Amino acid sequence: MRVLAVGAHPDDLEILCGGTLARFVQEGHDVVMCHATRGNRGSFVHTSEEIAAIRGGEALRAAELCGAEYACLGFSDAEINAADRDQQRAVIDLVRDARPDLIITHSPGDYMGDHNEISRLVFDCSFYAALPLYETGKPYHSEITPIYFMETIMGHGFQPSEFVDISSTMATKVAMLEAHESQLTWLKDHNDVDIVEQMQTVSRFRGQQCGVQYAEGFVPCLTHLRGTTRRLLP
Amino acid sequence: MRVLAVGAHPDDLEILCGGTLARFVQEGHDVVMCHATRGNRGSFVHTSEEIAAIRGGEALRAAELCGAEYACLGFSDAEINAADRDQQRAVIDLVRDARPDLIITHSPGDYMGDHNEISRLVFDCSFYAALPLYETGKPYHSEITPIYFMETIMGHGFQPSEFVDISSTMATKVAMLEAHESQLTWLKDHNDVDIVEQMQTVSRFRGQQCGVQYAEGFVPCLTHLRGTTRRLLP
Amino acid sequence: MRVLAVGAHPDDLEILCGGTLARFVQEGHDVVMCHATRGNRGSFVHTSEEIAAIRGGEALRAAELCGAEYACLGFSDAEINAADRDQQRAVIDLVRDARPDLIITHSPGDYMGDHNEISRLVFDCSFYAALPLYETGKPYHSEITPIYFMETIMGHGFQPSEFVDISSTMATKVAMLEAHESQLTWLKDHNDVDIVEQMQTVSRFRGQQCGVQYAEGFVPCLTHLRGTTRRLLP
Amino acid sequence: MRVLAVGAHPDDLEILCGGTLARFVQEGHDVVMCHATRGNRGSFVHTSEEIAAIRGGEALRAAELCGAEYACLGFSDAEINAADRDQQRAVIDLVRDARPDLIITHSPGDYMGDHNEISRLVFDCSFYAALPLYETGKPYHSEITPIYFMETIMGHGFQPSEFVDISSTMATKVAMLEAHESQLTWLKDHNDVDIVEQMQTVSRFRGQQCGVQYAEGFVPCLTHLRGTTRRLLP
Amino acid sequence: MRVLAVGAHPDDLEILCGGTLARFVQEGHDVVMCHATRGNRGSFVHTSEEIAAIRGGEALRAAELCGAEYACLGFSDAEINAADRDQQRAVIDLVRDARPDLIITHSPGDYMGDHNEISRLVFDCSFYAALPLYETGKPYHSEITPIYFMETIMGHGFQPSEFVDISSTMATKVAMLEAHESQLTWLKDHNDVDIVEQMQTVSRFRGQQCGVQYAEGFVPCLTHLRGTTRRLLP
Amino acid sequence: MRVLAVGAHPDDLEILCGGTLARFVQEGHDVVMCHATRGNRGSFVHTSEEIAAIRGGEALRAAELCGAEYACLGFSDAEINAADRDQQRAVIDLVRDARPDLIITHSPGDYMGDHNEISRLVFDCSFYAALPLYETGKPYHSEITPIYFMETIMGHGFQPSEFVDISSTMATKVAMLEAHESQLTWLKDHNDVDIVEQMQTVSRFRGQQCGVQYAEGFVPCLTHLRGTTRRLLP
Numbered sequence A, B, C, D, E, F: 001m002r003v004l005a006v007g008a009h010p011d012d013l014e015i016l017c018g019g020t021l022a023r024f025v026q027e028g029h030d031v032v033m034c035h036a037t038r039g040n041r042g043s044f045v046h047t048s049e050e051i052a053a054i055r056g057g058e059a060l061r062a063a064e065l066c067g068a069e070y071a072c073l074g075f076s077d078a079e080i081n082a083a084d085r086d087q088q089r090a091v092i093d094l095v096r097d098a099r100p101d102l103i104i105t106h107s108p109g110d111y112m113g114d115h116n117e118i119s120r121l122v123f124d125c126s127f128y129a130a131l132p133l134y135e136t137g138k139p140y141h142s143e144i145t146p147i148y149f150m151e152t153i154m155g156h157g158f159q160p161s162e163f164v165d166i167s168s169t170m171a172t173k174v175a176m177l178e179a180h181e182s183q184l185t186w187l188k189d190h191n192d193v194d195i196v197e198q199m200q201t202v203s204r205f206r207g208q209q210c211g212v213q214y215a216e217g218f219v220p221c222l223t224h225l226r227g228t229t230r231r232l233l234p
Helices: A012-026 A049-065 A083-099 A113-128 A167-178 A181-191 A196-212 B013-028 B046-066 B085-098 B113-128 B167-178 B181-189 B195-210 C012-026 C046-064 C087-100 C113-128 C167-178 C181-191 C197-208 D014-027 D048-066 D085-098 D113-128 D167-178 D181-191 D196-208 E012-026 E048-066 E086-099 E113-128 E167-178 E181-191 E195-210 F014-027 F048-066 F085-098 F112-126 F168-176 F181-191 F195-210
Strands: A004-005 A030-038 A069-073 A102-105 A147-150 A164-167 A216-221 B001-008 B030-037 B070-076 B100-106 B148-150 B162-165 B216-220 C002-007 C030-037 C067-075 C102-103 C147-150 C162-163 C215-220 D002-007 D032-039 D069-075 D101-107 D147-150 D164-165 D215-220 E002-007 E029-036 E070-075 E103-107 E147-148 E162-166 E215-220 F002-007 F030-037 F069-075 F102-105 F146-149 F164-165 F215-220
Touching: A004 A012, A004 A083, A004 A113, A012 A030, A012 A049, A012 A102, A012 A196, A012 A216, A012 D048, A030 A083, A030 A113, A030 B070, A049 A167, A049 A181, A049 E012, A069 A083, A083 B148, A102 B181, A113 A147, A113 D113, A113 F102, A113 F112, A147 C012, A147 E002, A164 A196, A167 E167, A181 A196, A196 A216, A196 E195, A216 B167, A216 B181, B001 B013, B001 B085, B001 C181, B001 E012, B013 B030, B013 B046, B013 B148, B013 B162, B013 B167, B013 B195, B030 B046, B030 B085, B030 B113, B046 B070, B046 B167, B046 C167, B100 B113, B100 E103, B113 B148, B113 C046, B113 C113, B113 E113, B113 F112, B148 B162, B148 E002, B162 B195, B167 B181, B181 B195, B195 B216, B195 C067, B195 D196, B195 E048, B216 F112, C002 C012, C002 C113, C012 C030, C012 C046, C012 C102, C012 C147, C012 C162, C012 C167, C012 C197, C012 C215, C030 C087, C030 C181, C030 E167, C087 C147, C102 C113, C113 C147, C113 E113, C162 C197, C167 C197, C167 D113, C167 F164, C197 C215, C197 E215, C197 F195, C215 F195, D002 D014, D002 D085, D002 D113, D014 D032, D014 D048, D014 D164, D014 D167, D014 D196, D014 D215, D014 E147, D032 D048, D032 E002, D048 D167, D048 D181, D069 D085, D085 D113, D085 E103, D101 F168, D113 D147, D113 F112, D113 F181, D164 F164, D167 D181, D181 D196, D196 D215, D215 F102, E002 E012, E002 E048, E002 E086, E002 E113, E012 E029, E012 E048, E012 E103, E012 E162, E012 E167, E029 E048, E029 E086, E029 E113, E048 E070, E048 E167, E048 E181, E070 E086, E086 E113, E086 F181, E103 E113, E113 E147, E162 E195, E167 E181, E181 E195, E181 F069, E195 E215, F002 F014, F002 F085, F002 F112, F014 F030, F014 F048, F014 F102, F014 F164, F014 F168, F014 F195, F014 F215, F030 F048, F030 F112, F048 F168, F069 F085, F102 F112, F112 F146, F146 F164, F164 F195, F168 F181, F168 F195, F181 F195
Parallel strands: A004 A030, A004 A102, A030 A069, A102 A147, B001 B030, B001 B100, B030 B070, B100 B148, C002 C030, C002 C102, C030 C067, C102 C147, D002 D032, D002 D101, D032 D069, D101 D147, E002 E029, E002 E103, E029 E070, E103 E147, F002 F030, F002 F102, F030 F069, F102 F146
Antiparallel strands: A147 A216, A164 A216, B148 B216, B162 B216, C147 C215, C162 C215, D147 D215, D164 D215, E147 E215, E162 E215, F146 F215, F164 F215
């Protein structure tokens, strides 16, 4: 199976579905980890270009730790915009390149604009990618891929309907998130948040909800042509 | 795996999850089909005792067609009552006898009292069945069993989150429902409803929602101690 | 058309659907106004029997002002209980006597137990009333009657999906409510609430929501066998 | 009454509300059937211009079968965009030309971007069309028109609150949909879907939910200035 | 202010609102901690009477650690029943004795019957307690008390709308829960659950949701006569 | 505390939260009242420039009556667009200028596009305003500010979870709304709506829901980094 995971910023996938992606890899599936922006506004101390370069390196290391392929759409932080034709084409091409059997992305009602916009872009464009006459220079993808929405940050307004046991990949998930050194510092300084501890709490909380050590929660996108009768998650 | 399915009346399971139960049997699992009432008020032409006897026979034949074990709680139609201590003990003993790994029952917001009451009885009593000091003469069941709610009649207010492909067992499901000859007649006469055609429409509708020929839809009961990280449905 | 309206206490129907009932009468339909309890605990100054007698008289006058038939189930305040077999039989017989084409009752999530219990009794028993073998000495009612839920008290948690213009019957509605003199006093004293003004505010609020002077809001009970393709409300 | 129905692509209205539109015409109302895009990306075998020409002809035939007036906004498939000022003006002018008493369009949470965007355009622009100072060269429409949302494709996440009996117009509805020959082929080839059979299943399912042979389901858009106390649907 | 907290079993309040109760006490309010059952079925090794005696002692110690008054309704585990007249009278008298300005109890949709039944009993009876003519030998309580629902066990289906910072009372909360030694053992043995660690995870999770170290989440019961314009929680 | 209230048009804040803003001022807080558009399309008799000038004056008087600072984003009616980069920068700068501790704005599901777009702009941009590298020439705001959503117009689809008692500021609220003379006339003529009476009805209705004379209702925006453990509303 080919899995495409799309987060807004470097580190979002690590926080919200890193353990699941590692399990996909463990079980022999191909995983592409894509962040939409370059992370170019996530710093108090660096210039935009500096921080983008740093975060690109961190995200690459995180993907390597997971065993996933790395991709970045190159958008700017705070500028993801589902109404933007160029961004739409970029996401269509991402899907056409990855040719996924399963897509994971943000929930539609998350805590900031970029998350909500990339969720909508992935929803819209994974459909448009299947239209031969939407020409982008790349061959169309021949199916409307099932989508799973990952948790909102800190779970506000989110109730998982499917859980993935990540006990066996929790150490990898922690390592993946710790690869984002610059972000750990910024969020510590800016919001007094230790995102590793926060991620561990949520993973433990979800684990307790389904009777395992650590878990991640998801809800399927239940719309026409995306339904399924099999469990696609690990 | 041991599967316990509990419907309010003879024919409810056949309508709402017959194809899924047949698939469980096909795949080697043990299935108990239990209806709560004797169906003793479902007639315009027979006495209560006559119709109960007729319907007991029909339900037994349906269970045999499915390859399931047959059970009946012996309650009266229109008298299922989750606040009744004797009925609670009967359901506790049903669970303690069946020792299920999975329970299927009605959704809490269905179209008539008996459906809603048995749903609550199964929810409550599958928990109480695990308490050693709730003494009924039968040994306690050692786990809080996951529950899947089947569809409401005609799907009002219900959105499945999991689908089971019943294309391979649709013929069995039809045969099971047709075993309820008395009920086909009564609903035809009383409500001008052809429940076989109705069931086929719903099964086809659910099939179209998830991309197969025929399907049945369910929602898991997501509460503490009933969560899981695996797909339990076929 | 025959309309059966069932409220928990004397004055509930007047507050929540009096204008609609008056319109039904205006348009030539038969209306039965039934309150479940005798109102026998709604006083700070009278004995239980005294207040029940007073309120029975008030309710009768209110029904007369509306042009409706008057009925009372004779239950005690604070003792409506959907799990009680005798109360079930009483509501079955109410339905079998009224033979309604349309039922109006409380919403399931209202502000006190009696309201919620009578709502469930009406839902359950209007189904059971159609079963010939549920014998109560009265002939079964030959259809499962559509139900409309009226507003919760002060609209908490309630969003109407259908509105009835009661501008032409607002004066009657006020008179009907004012017939409940004892209750106006008690709620004024006990809760510092002027229920006439309160009712006028809600009626005006609902009117503004649908573009008329005064309105009442309802939601249909959308379950199997109760659906319709026509507007049943005035 | 003047009815304006707006679907995303040629064939959407036929699938989701064709029977209701035919009933409006039957009862003497004026109906405009408008599809937002030219259907110019709905093919595997034709060029964009070829397929747009073919589908325009099919949609015109379908409208004629219904007795409705035909309109097309001329947008491109996969490019409907509620944030686009030119598209907004086009929809404002559509409303100003049609001067509807009732609008029917897609639900906001449907299965693909174009459906969701046209839903939002119709919601926004049917309001803006009433502002005299929003100048487009056409006279403003003097009311905020009530909107009914039609079903999502295959009913995911949708619960109708009003039903229309289309038993008498089902044959017309089938003929209207069959007029979209190119689309029948494409969806058969691309997604292995027989949209006529699919439409029949849904229409039958909705019919069973409300006690008729065939039905279509809708939910009113309940917002300020769009409320009503009458049934506007047939 | 007088606060009445009512849980189903000994230890429920400690898990779900112990930190909040300790804060109420800290700030000078009077708190009554009441568990509905004697905990008489919560053991694998003791007889019913033995475990009830043990758990009564544990609950008393927990209340003392909190500085709260201790109460027990004396019901049996697995037998809380909102339809039971005797249980209703017991809860009415509890309210009439405590005369609370604020009530905290279980959410209506929790994971087992006892929790849901006591929630309904408290909702119903805190209203009935205000009726002078509902005679129980104790004077009626003169107000309809606001209710806050505490979290479901492990937060399934629950979204807090108000948070209480319990960082300063977390140590007390842990000690209160650890006072329930017998229960720690039983749940460890029976369900392999460490309820102290589980409680800490949830408290930390809720804390992260609102920006403090540890928190508890609640939702107000928003019905007529229970609304307020002030924050009642600490 | 610094409070920033952002409405779509002149008069929206007056209708939906004027009493609360006046209370904030009364209690010594700083309030900025900002309307997004110039109100330049809200007339049947004036040119766009004329009406914009008139309404600017009216809004300024209303803010003065409240004791609030006045601001306007200068957008055009019917053109608020959350996907517009320039509008995003304008809202970011509004937040960076106001440096609020609390933001009040429209609910996401209100009755017209401008309301929904400004709600989304405020949600998105109050986050982006905190990013140092999103450079607009103004210093970044150092926190993600809590947001409260005010009621939809006429309360459709809205259930308040927090109420503010505005009995003491109701006279000011009426005066503030009456300052919008041009709008009173236009809505009277255009929609036959007396918005002062309408506002009074809603304020009284909300007051009755929470036991005071007049009230306004709100729901907090519960997302990551915006949670709180204190009541921020008066």
